[in-house]
Amino acid sequence: MDGSEDDVHARKMKSLGHFTQGIVHDIRNSLHVVLSASAMIGRRTEDPLILHHLTSIEKTIERTNGLIGRILAFANQSEEHLGVVDVSDSIDESITLIRPMFPECIAIEWHRPAQPVYILGDHDQLYQVMLNLLRNAIEAIGCDNEGTILVNLNHACPWVEIRVKDTGPGIAPDVIENVFTPAFTTKADGNGFGLANVFAIVEQHGGTMQVVSSPGEGAEFIMLLPLVPDMNL
Ligand SMILES: Nc1ncnc2c1ncn2[C@@H]1O[C@H](COP(=O)(O)OP(=O)(O)OP(=O)(O)O)[C@@H](O)[C@H]1O
Ligand SMILES: [Mg+2]
Incomplete structure (x- = not known):
């Protein structure tokens, strides 16, 4: 555009x-x-x-x-409030807030980087992104199964890459092509707006979003967000 x-x-x-x-x-x-x-x-x-x-x-x-x-x-995504935020802080806070809704049998692995990672972002919208990705991962693993959610952050100018991976059943090829479409859901009680929201927020942050998955091997959501130039080590 x-x-x-x-x-x-x-x-x-x-x-x-x-x-x-x-x-x-x-x-x-x-x-x-x-x-x-x-x-x-x-x-x-x-x-x-x-x-x-x-x-x-x-x-x-x-x-x-x-x-x-x-x-x-x-x-309402036109109303973002972008400012310099440490994205690792946003992720950390999101996980702390969302952790109590995890069933005990689901573990989360997240290693916060030692240094801050600065992006131009909206803290509340980044929370929405994490909330939707983690909720989906929990719903995919299911309440009665053991599972792990891995959250990874790597950065190398000009991008920070954030990955959210789960050990759930994965996504079939005919489903994966629709997951970011508004109102698309495979869940009986789903609304299908979670990932459409995530996609729009990431786009508004100047980033990209993709998903990789093979059935039986879990799903991995990968987003790339632009770093603030000259502010990251
Ligand atoms: N981690 C995941 N593992 C397997 N399938 C997934 C995963 N995340 C999303 N999906 C698939 O993508 C679809 C769309 O997800 P999305 O979050 O947009 O909607 P939803 O979870 O169905 O409903 P809601 O609006 O309540 O979030 C899901 O219905 C599901 O089929
Ligand atoms: Mg969802």
Whole structure:
């Protein structure tokens, strides 16, 4: 993309963000009305069947709220706040925050480099990237299986390379070509926005994202992000 195409793309993303925000606002208001009505009915009945259906309504609303949050995050990517960040710090903090949601049988290997690794980035968006990659890795390994997630960082000017590899079942060739497509999922309760989000964030950071996997041999997500020139040893 040249500069003018970049501008057009940024403008389109911005208007998509505003458009989506408006719709999401209305949907959230409507869901809130349904949720309040459901709570009110719940207080006036002891009928187990009605209470059972009310629980389904509340769970569905919770899931729908989660889904629209993801759509909003995807549409709002024009609003990044780039600054100089130590990417190893972002990874470290993400792992510390996400670690409590790992089942105990899944190990994580991550060796933080001794020196900071500076990129022009958005700390919150980098957290989103790690959250999505680690969640997918955990979901791929499964809660009842032993497994390991390896997070690796190597840098050599002008790039830092970050790899997230798991020992799950891997990705079949017909699936792998679609994993970054918005709304593509193979999971019964998936939304398919996790990796689309990751891809868009990495692109906005001027980087590239790829995945390698053979069925039975786990999956490895590899991203390259540009280093800040003259700030890295
Ligand atoms: N580590 C992995 N191992 C195997 N398959 C994976 C892995 N990561 C992603 N996938 C495949 O890529 C698909 C898309 O992933 P993505 O994160 O975009 O959506 P999702 O996990 O299905 O739903 P969600 O929106 O909740 O993240 C998954 O449904 C799965 O088939
Ligand atoms: Mg996911």
